[in-house]
Amino acid sequence: MELQSVWFFLWGLLWAVFFMTDGFDFGVGILYPFFGKTEQDRRVMINALGPLWDGNEVWLITAGGVTFAAFPAVYAMMFSSLYTPLMLILFALIFRGVSFEFRGKVDHPAWRRVWDICIFAGSLVPALLFGVAFANIFAGLPFDAAGYHGNLFSLLTPYGLLGGALFVLLFIVHGALWLCIKTEGPLQERAAGTAAVAWIVLLCVAALFLIASAFATPLYGNYLSAPALFLIPAAAVAALVGVRIFIARRNWFAAWAGSAATIVMCTFFGIAGLYPALFPSKLDPAASLTAFNASSSPLTLKIMLGVVLAVIPVVIAYQAWAYMLFKGKVIIEEMEY
């Protein structure tokens, strides 16, 4: 396989891992104002993410950095074209990040209220906008050799919004299942109930998204020329069904692993359909940025491949160690935030 193709799939993989890991943080953040009936509940929810969210967010930094390193032309075009939505995502992430640290520092209800709102908005906005942005990338964006001709509102097409809804629902289920793992008692029951209800909505939206993709995007072109690729959406559906089965059995960890697999497979459903385009134009196919016309030099791709293959397994190892270290229910005495 060409180096560019290897990088294309690594690029997709990094985004998938980011959605898989930080996705449950977003989901918990979105559910936070609805589940956090008491101060104790809220603190339990924050501490369910406490040791892990920051490391999860670094997958975004790495996905961005790798886009820059391997496909600089894509990095330049994608982020300058999607200027306003990306700025909104970044500001939202800023507020989410400081909220976890600041919230517990002053003992006053109004103070906590402010940061509670920030945790919610700082989780919902990125979840929604990443979905909208990726759906638009799947569909192709309005740019040609003269530049980009869209704006924030031109992204909010029905298909774009459907993508946003899909991401939000994926993360809600993922986050609710994380809470089932990390909490007990009434909070866990609320999370379990929500996971089951949200699952039905997610199933409908996901099915709609798969169908709409046939009309709104050229994604299925690759699938028709290589039918084996249909295993990817099939795996996504299978994982999603598995989630429901494990919810029924109250096997929370397996259900959560299933939602993680669903997120990864959903991302790869799009990535496999996009190939070799990373940032396709819907106005002028010749302007589309692909793994082949937008990549770095072979030397840079080789060096970076060496770095990534050497470093990422180590990262995964110590991140897994951190997850193991903090497994089990959140214990009140150990809460730090």
Place this chain on the structure above:
Amino acid sequence: MDPLMLSRLQFAAATLFHFIFVPLTLGLAVLIAFMETRYAWTGDKTYLKMVKFWGRLFLINFALGVVTGITLEFQFGTNWARYSAYVGDVFGSLLAIEASVAFFLESVLLGVWIFGWKKLSAKAHAVVMWLVALAGTFSAVWILIANAWMQHPVGYVIRNGRAELENFFAVVTQPFAVLMILHTLSAAYIVAAFFVMGISAYHLLKKQHVEVFTRSFKIALVFGLVFSFFEVAEGHLHGADLAHSQPAKLAALDAHWETSERAPLYFFAIPDEKNERNVLEIGKVPGGLSLMAFHDFNAEVKGLKDFPKDERPPVLITTVSFKIMVGLGSLFCLLTAVGFFLRNRLVETPWYLKIMVAAIPLPYIASELGWVVAEVGRQPWIVYGVMKTANAVSSNISAGQVAVSLAGFVLVYGLLGAVGIYLMVTAAIKGPVELEQGER
């Protein structure tokens, strides 16, 4: 204003704000790791109290540093798309390495450190803090290698209409990068040392928690003393290197207009850029600039007039920032040297403690000015001699978009800065919390 000017202002604001928090993160991590090591190996609870107290301040500061750093990585793409496309082959890989090698380690292990008090042994917990400090240092190293490449590009070739990597080893080992890394890390250690000394001095003046803050002060004092003196020597080498690597910046640092042998050095000068001369020159040292740049009183130093007007940096900002930075750097040597003689009677020397409280902001000012010197002094180039900043801005963003995001940055960062400073000051004044029974 056009997208270019607005993007410059936005990047300057975002960078300078980010860099308020970075030096303290880098330096305080090392000091806390040292304190925690003492605790883990001696079992002395005073050290544990110190770790918890400084750790609290560290975490507030760290949160602000992290969230403001993320926006910087993406701003290269949003606002400087033509730069990113042109040099991404070299520059992008350095940022990607920073994220995957350093930032992951720092973020994951800091989570472990915050929540892992009861999950790890005291020694393992101390090791985690050392790793956090090490990861922060790695982070700085890779970012500075990337910045050094913008200052002094090496190891690349212009091919396919862009700068492509030719020699990775040359990029990561070039002397300019080494000088910059040593300079910036030392500055960070000085910031942290004065931060710890200043807050300790505040409590020592009130004669409260004397044991905790005497020890803290002394540890920070040694740290600050070593790095203040190291910084002056290293800064001299860094400056002298500019004579070869960035002669226009060197000329701007000292507002040196005419190419001359036996070039003079001024204690302070105010340039008049329009008329290409200085309106004010104080404290002339004949041959001083030649000596500093080439270690020879009679060496020729190229003046600003011998650079085309459109290849000169803004002289006023560069020289004033530089002179104040150097002045402050010298002051840090003086203050830490005095402290060294007073180290065993700190509580009985209130005048010195008062000075040290007042001195907390000074290393911050010096390190911010250091970035102004490095970045403004490189103008009009974004990559020295290769690409001008004016050609680097994204072509598909509008002035309106950038104006709105810039207003957002000013508002959000202003707000967070105010909240962060409020929380840090409150926590600093409150002092260490008594340990609970059996706490470790």
